[in-house]
Amino acid sequence: MNAPELGLPMAVPAEGLPARVRVHEVGARDGLQNEKATVPTVVKAEFIRRLAGTGLTTIEATSFVHPKWVPQLADAEDLYPQVLDLPVSLPVLVPNERGLDRALALGARRVAVFASATESFARANLNRTVDEALAMFEPVVTRAKAQGADVHVRGYLSMCFGDPWEGPVPVPQVVRVCKALLDMGCDELSLGDTIGVATPGHVTALLTALAEADVPVSALGVHFHDTYGQALANTLAALQRGVTTVDASAGGLGGCPFAKSATGNLATEDLVWMLRGLGIDTGVDLGRLVATSVWMAAHLGRPSPSRTVRALSHQES
Amino acid sequence: MNAPELGLPMAVPAEGLPARVRVHEVGARDGLQNEKATVPTVVKAEFIRRLAGTGLTTIEATSFVHPKWVPQLADAEDLYPQVLDLPVSLPVLVPNERGLDRALALGARRVAVFASATESFARANLNRTVDEALAMFEPVVTRAKAQGADVHVRGYLSMCFGDPWEGPVPVPQVVRVCKALLDMGCDELSLGDTIGVATPGHVTALLTALAEADVPVSALGVHFHDTYGQALANTLAALQRGVTTVDASAGGLGGCPFAKSATGNLATEDLVWMLRGLGIDTGVDLGRLVATSVWMAAHLGRPSPSRTVRALSHQES
Numbered sequence: 001m002n003a004p005e006l007g008l009p010m011a012v013p014a015e016g017l018p019a020r021v022r023v024h025e026v027g028a029r030d031g032l033q034n035e036k037a038t039v040p041t042v043v044k045a046e047f048i049r050r051l052a053g054t055g056l057t058t059i060e061a062t063s064f065v066h067p068k069w070v071p072q073l074a075d076a077e078d079l080y081p082q083v084l085d086l087p088v089s090l091p092v093l094v095p096n097e098r099g100l101d102r103a104l105a106l107g108a109r110r111v112a113v114f115a116s117a118t119e120s121f122a123r124a125n126l127n128r129t130v131d132e133a134l135a136m137f138e139p140v141v142t143r144a145k146a147q148g149a150d151v152h153v154r155g156y157l158s159m160c161f162g163d164p165w166e167g168p169v170p171v172p173q174v175v176r177v178c179k180a181l182l183d184m185g186c187d188e189l190s191l192g193d194t195i196g197v198a199t200p201g202h203v204t205a206l207l208t209a210l211a212e213a214d215v216p217v218s219a220l221g222v223h224f225h226d227t228y229g230q231a232l233a234n235t236l237a238a239l240q241r242g243v244t245t246v247d248a249s250a251g252g253l254g255g256c257p258f259a260k261s262a263t264g265n266l267a268t269e270d271l272v273w274m275l276r277g278l279g280i281d282t283g284v285d286l287g288r289l290v291a292t293s294v295w296m297a298a299h300l301g302r303p304s305p306s307r308t309v310r311a312l313s314h315q316e317s
Numbered sequence: 318m319n320a321p322e323l324g325l326p327m328a329v330p331a332e333g334l335p336a337r338v339r340v341h342e343v344g345a346r347d348g349l350q351n352e353k354a355t356v357p358t359v360v361k362a363e364f365i366r367r368l369a370g371t372g373l374t375t376i377e378a379t380s381f382v383h384p385k386w387v388p389q390l391a392d393a394e395d396l397y398p399q400v401l402d403l404p405v406s407l408p409v410l411v412p413n414e415r416g417l418d419r420a421l422a423l424g425a426r427r428v429a430v431f432a433s434a435t436e437s438f439a440r441a442n443l444n445r446t447v448d449e450a451l452a453m454f455e456p457v458v459t460r461a462k463a464q465g466a467d468v469h470v471r472g473y474l475s476m477c478f479g480d481p482w483e484g485p486v487p488v489p490q491v492v493r494v495c496k497a498l499l500d501m502g503c504d505e506l507s508l509g510d511t512i513g514v515a516t517p518g519h520v521t522a523l524l525t526a527l528a529e530a531d532v533p534v535s536a537l538g539v540h541f542h543d544t545y546g547q548a549l550a551n552t553l554a555a556l557q558r559g560v561t562t563v564d565a566s567a568g569g570l571g572g573c574p575f576a577k578s579a580t581g582n583l584a585t586e587d588l589v590w591m592l593r594g595l596g597i598d599t600g601v602d603l604g605r606l607v608a609t610s611v612w613m614a615a616h617l618g619r620p621s622p623s624r625t626v627r628a629l630s631h632q633e634s
Contacts, residue, residue: 009545010478010485014518014554161327168327196628199594200553201331228326229587229624230594232550236517237331264624270546277516277547307546307581311513 008286009277017239020281022058024190024221024247025051025268027296029060029093031253033072034265035300041075043299045082050292051250052086055283056268059086060112063093064102080106091154095126100140104147111144112154112190113137115181117174120165121158121194134180141185155186156223160206162197171209178215188219190247193234196227196264200237207241221245224266226252226305231266232274239280246271251293251304267306269293286312325603326594334556337598339375341507341538341564342368342585344613346377346410348570350389351582352617358392360616362399367609368567369403372600373585376403377429380410381419397423408471412443417457421464428461429471429507430454432498434491437482438475438511451497458502471505472498473540477523479514488526495532505536507564510551513544513581517554524558538562541583543569543622548583549591556597563588568610568621584623586610603629 028048032039039047044062051059061083067074076092083090084107091110094100103111115133116122122130137155144153159166160174178189191206203222211217222238222245224231235246252267272284290312297304304310345365349356356364361379368376378400384391393409400407401424408427411417420428432450433439439447454472461470476483477491495506508523520539528534539555539562541548552563569584589601607629614621621627 009514009516009547010519012516012518012522014521017518197326197594199326199329199591201329201334201595202327204331205329226624227628228590229549229584230326230591232546233553233591236550236553267546273545274516274547274550277514278518307543311544 009273011276011279013279017278017280018242018244020244021239021275022245023056023268023271023282023284024245025056025059025250026223026247026265027051027250027253027268029062029073030247031249031251031265033063033070034254035072037300038072039299041078041082044075044079047292047296048083048090049086050288050295052083052088054285054288054292056088056289057283058089058091061090061092063095064099065093065095069095077102077106080108089152091152093156094140094144096136097140097143100144104144109147109150110152110154111140112156113140113181113186114156114158115177116158117169117177118159118163118166120163124165125158130177134177134184137181138184145185152187153185154188154190154221155181156190156192157181158192158194160191160198161193161202162195164195171206174206175209175213175215178210179213182215182219188221188245190221190223190245192223193225193231196225196230198224198234199230200233203234203237204241207238207243211241217242218244221247223247226264226266231264232270235266235271235274239278250289251296251309252306253293253296253304264305267304267308269306269308269312273308326590328593328596330596334595334597335559335561337561338556338592339562340373340585340588340599340601341562342373342376342567343540343564343582344368344567344570344585346379346390347564348566348568348582350380350387351571352389354617355389356616358395358399361392361396364609364613365400365407366403367605367612369405371602371605371609373405373606374600375406375408378407378409380412381416382410382412386412394419394423397425406469408469410473411457411461413453414457414460417461421461426467427469427471428457429473430457430498430503431473431475432494433475434486434494435476435480435483437480441482442475447494451494451501454498455501462502469504470502471507471538472503473507473509474498475509475511477508477515478510478519479512481512488523491523492526492530492532495527496530499532499536505538505562507538507540507562509540510542513542513547515541515551516547517550520551520554521558524555524560528558534559535561538564540564543581543583548581549587552583552588552591556595567606568613568626569623570610570613570617570621581622584621584625586623586625586629590625
């Protein structure tokens with residue numbers, strides 16, 4: 001059957017969902033950090049530039065961790081000045097005060113720290129207990145906020161649902177670390193399902209508990225991985241609880257779905273498709289975004305795992 | 318990081334969802350019908366046998382259409398007697414009275430007809446108008462129901478959300494055909510998003526309109542395709558409206574995700590993972606189901622597109 005194909009879903013709003021969602025694009029940082037290939041700086045800069053041209057307003061650019069930890073992002077000092085002229089927010093990851101100094105020196109006004117909800121992952125990722133890691137972040141957050149009212153600090157929280165060593169993570173444990181991050185001055189949290197085991201009821205339970213602990217939903221973002229195909233259903237559950245910030249990775253960058261260690265970020269295109277269908281404004285031009293992901297996939301030498309990218313780029317071919 | 322990985326999500330029920338869902342497994346019929354390779358009859362029989370061993374209770378077995386239309390299922394007469402001893406429901410597709418006769422002669426007690434919600438697809442698939450197709454099915458349904466109270470008739474309805482020629486499909490148009498199928502005696506309908514363009518608000522709108530038209534939700538199943546990655550989010554929206562019958566295809570069989578004409582059935586494993594996470598009983602052993610899909614993928618010579626199959630089979634390797 002040869003027939004014209006649809007490029008966009010029909011918009012049918014659902015009750016009780018937000019009118020607008022801010023997509024926090026993590027492909028250039030969380031995505032490329034977890035790709036095997038190290039991408040040349042010039043390609044990263046062009047990628048961020050193209051992402052900014054799609055209408056995305058928040059594009060996490062890189063990470064000022066020690067190059068030994070994340071060699072894929074060792075070029076942060078070179079990259080960041082190349083994109084700083086873009087009229088979008090360009091958050092960067094900072095693990096400690098040294099990283100904060102480097103980021104601030106280059107003009108960063110949005111920074112992010114990354115904590116863990118579980119002791120096992122805090123030990124594995126930061127070689128600290130949860131509380132030791134929080135103590136390490138406190139001066140980072142305090143100093144960042146002291147820079148001025150326009151400096152924004154995001155706190156990533158890993159393993160909010162399940163942990164590969166500890167199994168299911170108790171909701172009160174997550175709430176405690178969220179409160180600690182907000183109390184030290186974080187403007188926003190990103191609730192991470194690092195290993196992709198969350199399901200919608202678990203998402204609702206965590207968001208309900210956070211609301212009951214007086215955490216405003218406006219301070220919460222969600223960060224789902226599609227390891228078991230649950231990321232978009234989990235996002236719907238989060239929208240139904242009032243969340244308006246959703247992390248996603250262009251083209252699903254960050255964990256090849258064919259590799260053993262697949263992490264599988266939620267693809268921005270799949271998210272934007274759903275939000276358009278729900279009549280929720282994101283400001284993102286889906287066609288341009290797909291074209292950007294197809295371009296990046298060519299640089300990485302493998303197709304995007306995003307179903308929307310595949311469907312729409314096949315249409316265009 | 319080497320660590321034990323989780324094999325199942327934590328069960329966290331959500332309010333307002335059903336306690337139990339019946340998975341209507343379509344891999345052996347809708348799945349294999351849309352695979353390029355024709356699978357030997359003995360492999361199909363073993364596939365159905367293994368699916369029955371996972372706890373699935375409804376396994377659509379084959380189609381009694383003319384072999385010229387669907388050569389992949391031309392062996393229906395050989396296959397069906399080989400699996401009829403299994404203690405599960407084994408529905409078969411029947412396009413007309415001739416197909417019904419063939420199915421009944423072999424002992425089938427669950428049959429399905431397949432209508433279209435749009436004129437374009439009715440013309441393309443059946444070379445009839447929507448009403449001509451309904452008129453063709455009426456004697457099929459009437460004669461099937463006259464066989465006895467234990468004979469169950471399902472009505473598939475294609476293109477319930479979008480149509481490749483007509484674009485978005487108006488909800489009242491779908492409701493009209495649903496009512497006609499139920500009025501002629503269908504016990505159950507399967508609402509198909511044949512090209513995968515549905516989003517959750519559209520699903521809610523259709524189910525709400527059907528409820529307002531006095532269609533009992535117990536007579537409705539949903540059949541989503543994952544072309545744009547929306548199938549599981551759409552399923553969640555359907556569960557929230559009380560739907561308890563969900564079609565899915567083991568391993569996501571039926572449309573290679575790498576092919577231009579990808580149809581992409583919702584993978585049964587991704588569905589069962591979500592339902593387990595929601596504490597919703599399906600009776601399905603996920604490990605056995607994954608093993609069955611891995612076995613079938615080996616016969617087809619390509620990996621399963623199901624994210625859950627990939628994640629869990631990598632763990633097991």
